[in-house]
Amino acid sequence: xxxxxxxxxxxxxxxxxxxxxxxxxxxxxxxxxxxxxxxxxxxxxxxxxxxxxxxxxxxxxxxxxxxxxxxxxxxxxxxxxxxxxxxxxxxxxxxxxxxxxxxxxxxxxxxxxxxxxxxxxxxxxxxxxxxx
Amino acid sequence: xxxxxxxxxxxxxxxxxxxxxxxxxxxxxxxxxxxxxxxxxxxxxxxxxxxxxxxxxxxxxxxxxxxxxxxxxxxxxxxxxxxxxxxxxxxxxxxxxxxxxxxxxxxxxxxxxxxxxxxxxxxxxxxxxxxx
Numbered sequence: 001x002x003x004x005x006x007x008x009x010x011x012x013x014x015x016x017x018x019x020x021x022x023x024x025x026x027x028x029x030x031x032x033x034x035x036x037x038x039x040x041x042x043x044x045x046x047x048x049x050x051x052x053x054x055x056x057x058x059x060x061x062x063x064x065x066x067x068x069x070x071x072x073x074x075x076x077x078x079x080x081x082x083x084x085x086x087x088x089x090x091x092x093x094x095x096x097x098x099x100x101x102x103x104x105x106x107x108x109x110x111x112x113x114x115x116x117x118x119x120x121x122x123x124x125x126x127x128x129x130x131x132x
Numbered sequence: 133x134x135x136x137x138x139x140x141x142x143x144x145x146x147x148x149x150x151x152x153x154x155x156x157x158x159x160x161x162x163x164x165x166x167x168x169x170x171x172x173x174x175x176x177x178x179x180x181x182x183x184x185x186x187x188x189x190x191x192x193x194x195x196x197x198x199x200x201x202x203x204x205x206x207x208x209x210x211x212x213x214x215x216x217x218x219x220x221x222x223x224x225x226x227x228x229x230x231x232x233x234x235x236x237x238x239x240x241x242x243x244x245x246x247x248x249x250x251x252x253x254x255x256x257x258x259x260x261x262x263x264x
Contacts, residue, residue, distance in 0.1 A: 064198035074239030105208035
Protein backbone atom coordinates (compact mmCIF):
# COMPACT_ATOMS: atom_id res chain seq x y z
CA UNK A 1 0.00 0.00 0.00
CA UNK A 2 2.84 2.37 0.93
CA UNK A 3 4.32 1.92 -2.53
CA UNK A 4 1.19 3.42 -4.02
CA UNK A 5 2.08 6.72 -2.33
CA UNK A 6 5.85 6.57 -2.57
CA UNK A 7 6.02 6.12 -6.35
CA UNK A 8 3.85 9.14 -7.26
CA UNK A 9 5.69 11.24 -4.67
CA UNK A 10 9.08 10.33 -6.11
CA UNK A 11 7.82 11.06 -9.61
CA UNK A 12 6.50 14.46 -8.55
CA UNK A 13 9.82 15.34 -6.93
CA UNK A 14 11.74 14.27 -10.02
CA UNK A 15 9.47 16.34 -12.26
CA UNK A 16 9.82 19.38 -9.98
CA UNK A 17 13.61 19.12 -10.12
CA UNK A 18 13.56 18.71 -13.90
CA UNK A 19 11.29 21.75 -14.22
CA UNK A 20 13.62 23.83 -12.07
CA UNK A 21 16.59 22.84 -14.21
CA UNK A 22 14.73 24.16 -17.30
CA UNK A 23 15.28 27.66 -15.94
CA UNK A 24 11.73 28.25 -14.78
CA UNK A 25 12.15 29.56 -11.24
CA UNK A 26 9.52 28.05 -9.00
CA UNK A 27 9.67 30.83 -6.43
CA UNK A 28 8.26 34.28 -7.16
CA UNK A 29 10.80 37.08 -7.05
CA UNK A 30 10.52 40.71 -6.02
CA UNK A 31 11.57 43.61 -8.25
CA UNK A 32 11.50 47.31 -7.41
CA UNK A 33 11.37 50.18 -9.84
CA UNK A 34 9.34 52.74 -11.73
CA UNK A 35 6.55 51.67 -14.07
CA UNK A 36 7.26 53.20 -17.49
CA UNK A 37 5.63 53.17 -20.90
CA UNK A 38 8.25 51.42 -23.03
CA UNK A 39 7.19 53.22 -26.20
CA UNK A 40 8.24 56.51 -24.62
CA UNK A 41 11.13 55.26 -22.53
CA UNK A 42 12.89 53.36 -25.31
CA UNK A 43 12.48 56.05 -27.96
CA UNK A 44 12.80 59.23 -25.90
CA UNK A 45 13.98 58.08 -22.47
CA UNK A 46 10.82 59.71 -21.14
CA UNK A 47 9.85 58.71 -17.62
CA UNK A 48 9.20 60.22 -14.22
CA UNK A 49 6.63 62.73 -13.09
CA UNK A 50 7.03 64.99 -16.14
CA UNK A 51 6.06 62.25 -18.54
CA UNK A 52 3.31 60.70 -16.42
CA UNK A 53 0.36 61.92 -18.48
CA UNK A 54 1.91 60.87 -21.78
CA UNK A 55 2.96 57.54 -20.31
CA UNK A 56 -0.55 56.79 -19.08
CA UNK A 57 -1.97 57.65 -22.50
CA UNK A 58 0.64 55.45 -24.18
CA UNK A 59 -0.19 52.49 -21.95
CA UNK A 60 -3.90 52.94 -22.58
CA UNK A 61 -3.07 53.04 -26.29
CA UNK A 62 -1.34 49.67 -26.12
CA UNK A 63 2.28 50.50 -25.34
CA UNK A 64 4.11 47.71 -23.50
CA UNK A 65 5.01 48.56 -19.91
CA UNK A 66 8.37 48.14 -18.25
CA UNK A 67 9.87 48.33 -14.78
CA UNK A 68 12.84 50.69 -14.65
CA UNK A 69 15.12 49.74 -11.77
CA UNK A 70 17.42 52.12 -9.93
CA UNK A 71 20.43 50.62 -11.75
CA UNK A 72 18.88 51.46 -15.15
CA UNK A 73 17.87 47.95 -16.13
CA UNK A 74 14.41 47.49 -17.55
CA UNK A 75 12.18 44.46 -17.14
CA UNK A 76 9.19 43.97 -19.41
CA UNK A 77 5.95 43.76 -17.43
CA UNK A 78 4.04 40.91 -18.99
CA UNK A 79 0.39 41.75 -18.93
CA UNK A 80 -2.07 39.20 -20.17
CA UNK A 81 -5.83 39.36 -20.30
CA UNK A 82 -5.82 37.30 -17.08
CA UNK A 83 -3.12 38.90 -14.95
CA UNK A 84 -0.64 41.70 -14.52
CA UNK A 85 -2.92 44.59 -15.45
CA UNK A 86 -2.79 46.05 -11.95
CA UNK A 87 0.81 47.16 -12.47
CA UNK A 88 -0.23 49.52 -15.26
CA UNK A 89 -2.25 51.62 -12.81
CA UNK A 90 1.00 52.74 -11.22
CA UNK A 91 2.71 54.36 -14.19
CA UNK A 92 5.31 56.92 -13.01
CA UNK A 93 5.13 55.38 -9.54
CA UNK A 94 7.75 53.33 -7.80
CA UNK A 95 6.40 49.89 -7.12
CA UNK A 96 7.43 46.58 -5.71
CA UNK A 97 6.32 43.75 -7.99
CA UNK A 98 6.24 40.16 -6.84
CA UNK A 99 6.06 37.73 -9.72
CA UNK A 100 7.67 35.12 -11.87
CA UNK A 101 10.63 36.18 -13.97
CA UNK A 102 11.17 34.77 -17.45
CA UNK A 103 14.24 35.32 -19.59
CA UNK A 104 14.56 34.31 -23.23
CA UNK A 105 16.44 35.67 -26.23
CA UNK A 106 18.01 38.44 -24.16
CA UNK A 107 14.63 39.74 -22.97
CA UNK A 108 13.72 39.70 -19.28
CA UNK A 109 10.11 39.90 -18.19
CA UNK A 110 8.05 39.58 -15.05
CA UNK A 111 4.53 38.24 -14.72
CA UNK A 112 3.19 40.19 -11.75
CA UNK A 113 1.32 38.35 -9.05
CA UNK A 114 1.09 41.31 -6.70
CA UNK A 115 2.02 44.97 -6.86
CA UNK A 116 2.73 47.34 -3.98
CA UNK A 117 2.67 51.07 -4.68
CA UNK A 118 5.68 52.85 -3.13
CA UNK A 119 4.55 56.32 -4.20
CA UNK A 120 4.78 58.67 -7.15
CA UNK A 121 8.18 59.28 -8.68
CA UNK A 122 9.70 62.59 -7.66
CA UNK A 123 10.33 65.30 -10.22
CA UNK A 124 13.72 64.89 -11.85
CA UNK A 125 16.32 67.58 -11.17
CA UNK A 126 16.97 69.82 -14.18
CA UNK A 127 19.31 68.06 -16.59
CA UNK A 128 19.28 64.91 -14.51
CA UNK A 129 18.33 61.39 -15.50
CA UNK A 130 18.03 59.88 -12.08
CA UNK A 131 15.90 56.82 -11.74
CA UNK A 132 14.10 57.34 -8.45
CA UNK B 133 37.83 95.01 -39.05
CA UNK B 134 37.38 92.95 -42.22
CA UNK B 135 39.53 90.22 -40.75
CA UNK B 136 37.28 90.07 -37.66
CA UNK B 137 34.18 89.76 -39.84
CA UNK B 138 35.76 86.96 -41.86
CA UNK B 139 36.79 85.15 -38.67
CA UNK B 140 33.28 85.51 -37.18
CA UNK B 141 31.62 84.21 -40.33
CA UNK B 142 34.09 81.34 -40.49
CA UNK B 143 33.47 80.45 -36.86
CA UNK B 144 29.70 80.57 -37.34
CA UNK B 145 29.96 78.33 -40.40
CA UNK B 146 32.13 75.88 -38.48
CA UNK B 147 29.64 75.75 -35.58
CA UNK B 148 26.73 75.24 -37.97
CA UNK B 149 28.62 72.40 -39.64
CA UNK B 150 29.31 70.75 -36.28
CA UNK B 151 25.63 71.08 -35.33
CA UNK B 152 24.59 69.46 -38.62
CA UNK B 153 27.07 66.63 -38.06
CA UNK B 154 25.66 66.05 -34.58
CA UNK B 155 22.12 65.90 -35.97
CA UNK B 156 23.21 63.42 -38.62
CA UNK B 157 24.70 61.21 -35.92
CA UNK B 158 21.43 61.33 -33.99
CA UNK B 159 19.58 59.81 -36.93
CA UNK B 160 19.70 56.07 -36.51
CA UNK B 161 20.07 53.94 -39.57
CA UNK B 162 17.10 51.93 -40.73
CA UNK B 163 17.57 48.20 -40.35
CA UNK B 164 15.72 45.22 -41.75
CA UNK B 165 14.95 42.19 -39.63
CA UNK B 166 13.17 38.97 -40.49
CA UNK B 167 11.31 36.85 -38.00
CA UNK B 168 8.06 35.64 -36.59
CA UNK B 169 5.70 37.95 -34.72
CA UNK B 170 5.03 36.30 -31.36
CA UNK B 171 3.03 37.13 -28.27
CA UNK B 172 5.60 37.75 -25.59
CA UNK B 173 3.69 36.03 -22.78
CA UNK B 174 3.49 32.59 -24.38
CA UNK B 175 6.91 32.88 -26.00
CA UNK B 176 8.75 33.97 -22.86
CA UNK B 177 6.89 31.69 -20.48
CA UNK B 178 6.67 28.55 -22.60
CA UNK B 179 8.55 29.18 -25.84
CA UNK B 180 5.34 28.82 -27.83
CA UNK B 181 5.29 30.08 -31.42
CA UNK B 182 4.57 28.88 -34.92
CA UNK B 183 1.41 27.97 -36.82
CA UNK B 184 0.13 25.60 -34.12
CA UNK B 185 0.06 28.49 -31.70
CA UNK B 186 -1.32 31.14 -34.06
CA UNK B 187 -4.85 31.31 -32.68
CA UNK B 188 -3.66 31.72 -29.09
CA UNK B 189 -1.02 34.29 -30.09
CA UNK B 190 -3.54 36.43 -31.95
CA UNK B 191 -5.90 36.28 -28.99
CA UNK B 192 -3.14 37.25 -26.57
CA UNK B 193 -1.91 40.22 -28.61
CA UNK B 194 -5.42 41.52 -29.25
CA UNK B 195 -5.98 41.19 -25.50
CA UNK B 196 -3.05 43.47 -24.74
CA UNK B 197 -0.06 41.15 -24.44
CA UNK B 198 3.08 42.79 -25.88
CA UNK B 199 4.31 41.43 -29.21
CA UNK B 200 7.85 40.68 -30.27
CA UNK B 201 9.70 39.60 -33.37
CA UNK B 202 11.83 36.49 -32.94
CA UNK B 203 14.58 36.27 -35.54
CA UNK B 204 16.21 33.11 -36.86
CA UNK B 205 19.18 33.55 -34.52
CA UNK B 206 16.82 33.48 -31.54
CA UNK B 207 17.02 37.12 -30.56
CA UNK B 208 13.83 39.04 -29.90
CA UNK B 209 12.77 42.61 -30.64
CA UNK B 210 9.88 44.13 -28.74
CA UNK B 211 7.35 45.77 -31.07
CA UNK B 212 7.53 49.28 -29.68
CA UNK B 213 5.60 51.59 -31.93
CA UNK B 214 3.24 50.48 -34.59
CA UNK B 215 1.59 52.30 -37.46
CA UNK B 216 -2.13 52.33 -37.94
CA UNK B 217 -1.93 51.86 -41.69
CA UNK B 218 -2.06 48.09 -41.81
CA UNK B 219 1.71 47.78 -42.05
CA UNK B 220 2.13 47.15 -38.34
CA UNK B 221 3.75 43.92 -37.14
CA UNK B 222 0.67 43.57 -34.94
CA UNK B 223 -1.35 42.81 -38.08
CA UNK B 224 0.88 39.77 -38.70
CA UNK B 225 0.87 37.85 -35.42
CA UNK B 226 2.22 34.30 -35.84
CA UNK B 227 3.45 35.12 -39.36
CA UNK B 228 6.97 35.46 -40.71
CA UNK B 229 7.60 39.09 -41.54
CA UNK B 230 10.25 41.42 -42.85
CA UNK B 231 10.31 44.57 -40.77
CA UNK B 232 12.13 47.76 -41.61
CA UNK B 233 12.64 50.21 -38.81
CA UNK B 234 14.85 51.62 -36.14
CA UNK B 235 16.22 49.53 -33.33
CA UNK B 236 16.00 51.09 -29.87
CA UNK B 237 17.80 49.61 -26.90
CA UNK B 238 17.78 50.80 -23.31
CA UNK B 239 18.27 49.06 -20.00
CA UNK B 240 18.55 45.63 -21.58
CA UNK B 241 15.34 45.83 -23.60
CA UNK B 242 15.72 45.78 -27.38
CA UNK B 243 12.81 47.01 -29.45
CA UNK B 244 12.04 47.97 -33.01
CA UNK B 245 10.11 50.99 -34.20
CA UNK B 246 8.70 49.66 -37.43
CA UNK B 247 8.36 51.84 -40.49
CA UNK B 248 7.14 48.99 -42.69
CA UNK B 249 6.21 45.36 -42.27
CA UNK B 250 5.53 42.77 -44.96
CA UNK B 251 4.67 39.12 -44.70
CA UNK B 252 7.28 36.75 -46.08
CA UNK B 253 7.15 33.03 -46.72
CA UNK B 254 8.39 30.91 -43.86
CA UNK B 255 11.08 28.34 -44.55
CA UNK B 256 9.45 25.29 -46.04
CA UNK B 257 6.15 27.08 -46.37
CA UNK B 258 4.19 26.60 -49.56
CA UNK B 259 2.73 29.43 -51.58
CA UNK B 260 -0.62 28.98 -49.84
CA UNK B 261 0.94 29.88 -46.52
CA UNK B 262 0.32 28.06 -43.29
CA UNK B 263 0.79 30.82 -40.72
CA UNK B 264 -2.89 31.70 -40.49
